[in-house]
Amino acid sequence: MYKALKIGNLTAKLPIIQGGMGVGISLSSLAGAVSAKGGIGVISTAQIGFSEPDFNRNPLEANLRMIGEHIKRARKLAPSGILGVNIMVATQNYARYVKEAIKNGIDLIISGAGLPTELPEIAKGSKAKLVPIVSSLKAASVILKMWDRKNNITPDAIIIEGPKAGGHLGFSTEQLEHIDDLAYDEEIKNIIALTKDYGTKYGKDIPVIVAGGVQNKQDMEHYFDLGAEGIQVATKFVTTEECDADINYKQAYINCKQEDIVIVKSPVGMPGRAIKNKFMEKVFFGRIPIKHCYNCIKSCNPAQTPYCITEALSNAAVGNLDEALLFCGANAYMEDKIRTVQDVLDDYFA
Secondary structure (H helix, E strand, O other), rough: OOOOEEOOOEOOOEEEEOOOOOOOOOOOHHHHHHHHHOOOEEEEEOOOOOOOOOOOOOOOOOOHHHHHHHHHHHHOOOOEEEEEEEEOEEOOOOOHHHHHHOOOOOOOOEEEOOOOOOOOHHOOOOEEEEEEOOOOHHHHHHHHHHHHHHHOOOOOOOEOOOOOOOOEEOHHHHHHOHHOOOOOHHHHHHHHHHHHHHHHHHOOOOOEEEOOOOHHHHHHHHHHHHHHOEEEOOHHHOEEEEOOHHHHHHHHHHHOOOOHHEEEEOOOOEEEEOOOOHHHHHHHOOOOOOOOOOEEEEOOOOOOOOHHHHHHHHHHOOOOHOOOOOEOOOHHHOOOOOOOOHHHHHHHHH
């Protein structure tokens, strides 16, 4: 059985968050559809303005404008639903993205790809719920301690992204190669226990949400038994009619086999999980020179980066697969047809 997911004064009828996927994979269509059905829909702000005519000239302006536009579109689809944005800490101008989402009335700000130590200061005075993503007890401990000491607050919820998640991962390549030896359930229990301590201190419930390879109701109930109060799912929503990605991207998931899913080196400095394709073969044989810098990631040096992640992910979103980085979760090969958001939700709650 499941209970509604309560994050502060927000209540999602279904205890599921749709994971943020960029560039252009989870925008207003997918987020709005999940939100309308009683889950929490999430818009990825990563290069969200990529299809705008002025994106090449002024990516920051295009991105900020489209944050507001996609929040507005998703609200039309789900007027009374709960909406979040996923903003990577590694993003250049991170604070401006956070403030833009707040200005446009977003309910939750979810942040990973780095530790969101500055988020409370940036979001101060707003009603937005603050939800960091962690992959280890160490990361959770740093965030909880720092927010407590510096800002006298605690997160409204915490998302634990496990080793089977897609995109950028908070693990070393070696850990991911020995995924079964990680005893990750223990890590989850320890993070939940630590979070409870801070919840007690602040007199509030801080729900912990687990992500990464949560494939079905049985997996979900397993994490609930460990003490989680919600799940986050991303990969399974890619092959839905409502997902914002091009049909070729969706088809890549449907066509891939388990052995096609590999750990890749990302220019962001974290390993990532993706589908092996012609682009990954090119990267394996050497650096792909950068033609145009979009100034997207703080740590990126265009002279040294193995490839442009904005270009590679934008190509994925528009279906240009041979030039694309195809991020995915460990279980992407299990998706075998185009379904609807409702079908995915039924896997857990029917």
